[in-house]
Amino acid sequence: MHGGWLSMVKIEISVLETECSHRRRIPNINTLQHELTAWKNKPNDKQARINWRFTKEKAKEKFKLIKNKM
Numbered sequence: 001m002h003g004g005w006l007s008m009v010k011i012e013i014s015v016l017e018t019e020c021s022h023r024r025r026i027p028n029i030n031t032l033q034h035e036l037t038a039w040k041n042k043p044n045d046k047q048a049r050i051n052w053r054f055t056k057e058k059a060k061e062k063f064k065l066i067k068n069k070m
Contacts, residue, residue, distance in 0.1 A: 016036075016039060019039060019042075020035045020036065020038075020039040
């Protein structure tokens with residue numbers, strides 16, 4: 001199985017670094033928490049969605065192929 005979800009996590013971390021830290025040092029935990037909360041709420045406020053292309057049917061087919069190769 002491939003780590004598709006891991007790629008999404010890497011993308012989110014990259015976006016976080018770009019949008020939240022602005023390549024600067026964050027001086028303390030309170031500032032970090034404030035920045036993270038604001039960053040987290042931004043897509044929630046916009047009701048951003050992930051377009052999942054790996055459907056249940058595709059997963060069943062893929063795992064059937066993997067099982068048959070074992």
